Amino acid sequence: MTMPSTGRRVLVSGASRGLGRAVARAFAANGDRVAVHYGTREDEARHTLDSMTGTGHVLVGGDLSDPSVAATVAERATDALGGIDVLVNNAAVNVRHPLAETPYEEWVEIWQRHVSVNLLATANLSHCAARRMISDGRGGRIVNIGSRGAFRGEPDHPAYGATKAAVHALGQSLAVSLAPYGIAVASVAPGFFHTERVADRLAGPEAESIRAQSPFGRVGTAEEIASAVLWLASPRAEWSSGTVLDANGASYLRT
Template sequence: MTGASRGIGRAVAEAFAAAGDRVAIHHRDSRELAERLRAGLPGDGHTVVRADVADPEQVRRMVDEAAEALGGIDVLVNNAGVFFDHPITEVSYQEWQDAWRRTLDTNLVGAANAAWCAVRHMGPGGRIVNVSSRGAFRGEPDGPAYGASKAGLNALGQSLAIALAPHGIAVGTVAPGFVETDMTNEHLKSPRGDAVRAQSPFGRVGRPEEIAAAVLYLASPAAEWTSGAVIDLNGASYLR
């Protein structure tokens, strides 16, 4: 479970633990938060692992450590992700390069590498769930690398769904609209936040637990037939 110390990842870790699963709580630089989460989760046997998911060797080590601590891996959730502002007309060429490299290495290549490593510890019934974004479909004018990385993640999920079906492994993707987390806090507090909330007929943005519920479904035995699907989760935003 990558990026598990806060936000959507934390809610997913809590939901798995509440369902009786053991969780490898991944973090990059928030050991304290991750340890506190582990201590507060129901059930035993949870573990904390660390990696910069943009670094292939760290990803390999993290997955191997998780598999050893848990006695195998049933589910990989690729949730860690970054968003950088880099509007094309405003940033320097160097800033543009940096944003593309860091975003793709984290959101897309990191997820692909974690999948490569995790399937080697999975048997039939294994599940991979990727956390994509509305930005994959609707464009991200201030963060084009983010939108492209998430569109790539959707395509990765479809390709892996085909490749892994003969091994009994299903691959699902959730694509949330705005969810209230550290990633979006500032945006949602700014005057633009009202417009975001008004996009949904519910007049609000998503809650991390609502994304976690869909991730848990995609991780369940019932979700084999959902393999390859990308589930939009946005409270009917964008329909009007």
């Protein structure tokens, strides 16, 4: 579905590749100007930038696990774009750490990293962006990338599942508190979808079982998830503020 172009100013975190790249491209194709954030993959982020249609897009780098850097990233993006109308919180880490196999020191470190990036960076960027939206008086949109794993559990990635559940809850809290300012907040909860990071799994022995998770017999695409993000960020989706939109090909159904 094509959204009407509004020439918005959009910050996408974690946009050097994968879903972030697809989201950045979708907004650019919609006529919006995008700040492409990256943590360490500057070359890949530049590839994202070069692949986007339109003009006025910018790169902003920084480790979002550091609260001061997160604030600087938001400031640089809003200064470069002249403001911010849409924030997409996509940056995340996802490291395998089943409890029975993970030494305690490693367990603690992995949990701290997941909380710092997946949850606290999302909260901190949301604060910075929302405060700018409030001061500008134009309203805005915040879309968080959650996960199906927040509902069904992630036995090999428990910190990922837990932090994504927290991201959903954060989004719903902000949806209520920011509505009086015309700011809608929602989340997307993807299932398994194809990116560079999981390409080896889809080419390996578990590929058939992964595809069989969905009755469609396939995994999703980053572009399909990006289209859901684009819709939730659109003017038409204000009444869907607070929602957690499942995008998992009927692979997990909540009741």
